Amino acid sequence: MDFSQDLMRGTVVPMVLALLSERAMYGYEIVKVVNARTQGRLEWKEGTLYPALHRLEAQGYLRARWSKAAGGNATSPGETSGAGVSASGGEGGKDRKYYAITRKGKAELARRAEEWRQFSGAVDAVLMGV
Amino acid sequence: MDFSQDLMRGTVVPMVLALLSERAMYGYEIVKVVNARTQGRLEWKEGTLYPALHRLEAQGYLRARWSKAAGGNATSPGETSGAGVSASGGEGGKDRKYYAITRKGKAELARRAEEWRQFSGAVDAVLMGV
DNA sequence: CATTATACCTTGACTGCCTAGGTATGCAAG
DNA sequence: CTTGCATACCTAGGCAGTCAAGGTATAATG
Numbered sequence: 634m635d636f637s638q639d640l641m642r643g644t645v646v647p648m649v650l651a652l653l654s655e656r657a658m659y660g661y662e663i664v665k666v667v668n669a670r671t672q673g674r675l676e677w678k679e680g681t682l683y684p685a686l687h688r689l690e691a692q693g694y695l696r697a698r699w700s701k702a703a704g705g706n707a708t709s710p711g712e713t714s715g716a717g718v719s720a721s722g723g724e725g726g727k728d729r730k731y732y733a734i735t736r737k738g739k740a741e742l743a744r745r746a747e748e749w750r751q752f753s754g755a756v757d758a759v760l761m762g763v
Numbered sequence: 764m765d766f767s768q769d770l771m772r773g774t775v776v777p778m779v780l781a782l783l784s785e786r787a788m789y790g791y792e793i794v795k796v797v798n799a800r801t802q803g804r805l806e807w808k809e810g811t812l813y814p815a816l817h818r819l820e821a822q823g824y825l826r827a828r829w830s831k832a833a834g835g836n837a838t839s840p841g842e843t844s845g846a847g848v849s850a851s852g853g854e855g856g857k858d859r860k861y862y863a864i865t866r867k868g869k870a871e872l873a874r875r876a877e878e879w880r881q882f883s884g885a886v887d888a889v890l891m892g893v
Numbered sequence: 894c895a896t897t898a899t900a901c902c903t904t905g906a907c908t909g910c911c912t913a914g915g916t917a918t919g920c921a922a923g
Numbered sequence: 924c925t926t927g928c929a930t931a932c933c934t935a936g937g938c939a940g941t942c943a944a945g946g947t948a949t950a951a952t953g
Contacts (some may be wrong), residue, residue: 640882651890756879
């Protein structure tokens with residue numbers, strides 16, 4: 634389903650914060666995870682995510698750390714299945730920028746998640762019965 | 764709660780269509796009904812609604828009809844105070860512009876409501892557990 | 894060696910919502 | 924009667940997040 638892009642507004646931030654509260658991830662990975670987790674209902678573009686990531690970092694909600702991709706590819710984008718962690722020690726890898734949520738970011742997440750719940754509940758209340 | 768206004772994007776149209784599928788209403792009334800129905804969680808401004816109404820009419824989703832406010836005021840929006848319903852039979856009233864949903868508008872409503880369900884479900888899937 | 898997937902980034906345009914204003918009528922209080 | 928408030932309509936200008944489209948570079952694949 635092709636969503637009116639307008640709906641995206643304001644939801645990217647809480648979603649990013651929520652994902653990073655589970656574990657640190659890099660941008661490209663976040664896009665894949667969102668697309669997988671929503672079963673393709675959402676299709677994030679990099680042009681949407683990266684500016685948001687930088688904004689959140691500037692606001693102190695995230696902290697970034699460059700890191701080489703370790704031997705066992707942690708990505709496994711398709712790889713819904715087990716993802717056998719090959720412990721091969723190859724140190725060569727592409728540069729990845731891992732983002733981790735800060736304490737401040739967690740507080741923001743709580744605020745934004747609650748905001749979303751209130752908001753979507755309000756919309757549902759009006760749409761109810763349709 | 765003061766929402767990030769960004770969330771509003773894309774939700775005004777389905778909400779308006781949903782309300783008008785129940786009964787014809789005029790703009791000012793819609794604002795009041797939304798604010799009441801969401802218990803103040805949403806606070807629509809006229810500057811938000813009127814342009815949307817005009818857009819929807821231009822697209823053929825709504826049809827407008829001017830009408831004087833009949834004696835018995837159908838509004839009773841706030842009604843917070845007693846506000847004795849003066850049953851004065853004056854037929855003179857303020858001009859109101861009643862909007863009714865068209866067949867085309869109903870189809871659009873179905874599409875948009877489903878879109879909202881899919882979308883909010885996807886967001887919830889990511890926010891789940893927060 | 895060429896192609897694809899990964900992984901990062903930025904610029905410019907778009908568009909819908911908000912702010913802040915404007916007009917006019919009806920009604921209640923002073 | 925006059926003042927004020929709620930009703931009821933409208934618009935112009937600005938803002939800000941998303942998208943489309945482009946760019947760079949490395950690793951894996953055929």
